[in-house]
Amino acid sequence: MAQHRASDAGAPTMRDVAARAGVSAMTVSRVLKDDARVSGTTRERVLAAVEALGYRRNETARSLRLGGSGMIGLVVTNLANPFYSRLALGVQEVASEHGLRVLLSNTAEQADRERGLVEDLASRQVDGVIVVPAGSSHRHLAPAALRGMPIVLASRPPAGMDADCVLVDDFGGAEQATGQLITDGHRRIGFLGNPPALYTGAERFRGYWAAHEAAGIEPDENHVRRGLTDMATAESAARSLLQAPDAPTALFCTNNRLTQGAIRAVRALGTSVALAGFDDFDLADVLGLPLTIVSYDADEIGRRAGQMLIDRINHSSAEPIPARRTVVPTHVIRYGTH
Incomplete structure (x- = not known):
C-alpha cells in the first residue's frame, strides 16, 4: 500500500494524520486532547501517525476557536538583573503547563514605556499580563483601562488600583x-x-x-x-x-x-x-x-503570579474574585567567616 503523503507541500494537517491512521479527524482530535473514550490501540495508531508525519497543531487557529490568543504577557523592569530571569522561568513553567506562550518585555523602570508596552499587549488581545510595575501610580494597569484584560502584579503591590499581587517579605x-x-x-x-x-x-x-x-x-x-x-x-x-x-x-x-x-x-x-x-x-x-x-525563591514568585493569572483567565462566574495578595518568605544565608 502506498504511504499517505501530506495534502500539500506545506505542514501536515489533522486530516493527513487521520488518513494515515485510518480514523476520522474527530478521533485524532480526541487523541490529542487525551480523551479517555479512545481505545489504546487506536491511540497508538494516531500517535504513530503524528510522529511519522511530524504533525503539530496550529495553535493560533486553535486559540482563536477557543476564544483566546494562547499567549500571556510578562513585563519586567530590568532584564539585566538575574532576579527577573528567575521570575520569568517561574511564569514560563506555569504557562507551559496550560499550553500558553509568554511574551517578555522590559521597561527599564520607565513608567511611560510600561504604559505603552501593556497597551500594546492589550491590543494584541493576549489572554492576560503579569507586570513588575514601574512608577508610583498604576491606574493605567487597571483592567478597566485595558479592555478587561486580566492582570497580576509581581514584586510590587498595586497603587491607585486593585489587583492580584505576589510580593516578597x-x-x-x-x-x-x-x-x-x-x-x-x-x-x-x-x-x-x-x-x-x-x-x-x-x-x-x-x-x-x-x-x-x-x-x-x-x-x-x-x-x-x-x-x-x-x-x-x-x-x-x-x-x-x-x-x-x-x-x-x-x-x-x-x-x-x-x-x-x-x-x-x-x-x-x-x-x-x-x-x-x-x-x-x-x-x-x-x-x-x-x-x-x-x-528567597524568585521562581516561586513567577509560579504564583502565573497561577493567579491562570485563575483570572479561567474564571467564568459572574461573581468577581476579590483582589488577592500572597507573600513569598525569605531566609538568611551566611557566607564566609563572620
Whole structure:
C-alpha cells in the first residue's frame, strides 16, 4: 500500500494524520486532547501517525476557536538583573503547563514605556499580563483601562488600583539581615538602597531602620545612601562611605546589583567590612567575604503570579474574585567567616 503523503507541500494537517491512521479527524482530535473514550490501540495508531508525519497543531487557529490568543504577557523592569530571569522561568513553567506562550518585555523602570508596552499587549488581545510595575501610580494597569484584560502584579503591590499581587517579605528580610549584623557586634551599619519611590527599596529601608530601633540603636543618617540604580552607583557610594571618618563597619544593600557594587569597593579599598544584602547571586559563596544574604525563591514568585493569572483567565462566574495578595518568605544565608 502506498504511504499517505501530506495534502500539500506545506505542514501536515489533522486530516493527513487521520488518513494515515485510518480514523476520522474527530478521533485524532480526541487523541490529542487525551480523551479517555479512545481505545489504546487506536491511540497508538494516531500517535504513530503524528510522529511519522511530524504533525503539530496550529495553535493560533486553535486559540482563536477557543476564544483566546494562547499567549500571556510578562513585563519586567530590568532584564539585566538575574532576579527577573528567575521570575520569568517561574511564569514560563506555569504557562507551559496550560499550553500558553509568554511574551517578555522590559521597561527599564520607565513608567511611560510600561504604559505603552501593556497597551500594546492589550491590543494584541493576549489572554492576560503579569507586570513588575514601574512608577508610583498604576491606574493605567487597571483592567478597566485595558479592555478587561486580566492582570497580576509581581514584586510590587498595586497603587491607585486593585489587583492580584505576589510580593516578597521585603521588610522582614531586611530587618532579619540587619539584625544579624547587629548581633555580630556592628553598630555603624551603612545603607545602600534603591530610589525611595520604589516599594521594595522603601520596605527594605524600613526593615533596616526597624532592626536598629529594636536594638535600641539610632542609625546614622550620614551612613545612608539611597537612589542607587546599578553596580557603578553602588560602588561609588560604598567608596564614599568607607573612606569617610567614622566609617561604617558593615553595609546593608537592597539588591544583588548593589551588593556586587559594594563588593568591588571593599576589594579595591582592601577593607574588612561585613556586607549584607537582598537577593542571593552566583559565586557569593566563593568570594571569601563575610556575606549575609537575604534569599528567597524568585521562581516561586513567577509560579504564583502565573497561577493567579491562570485563575483570572479561567474564571467564568459572574461573581468577581476579590483582589488577592500572597507573600513569598525569605531566609538568611551566611557566607564566609563572620
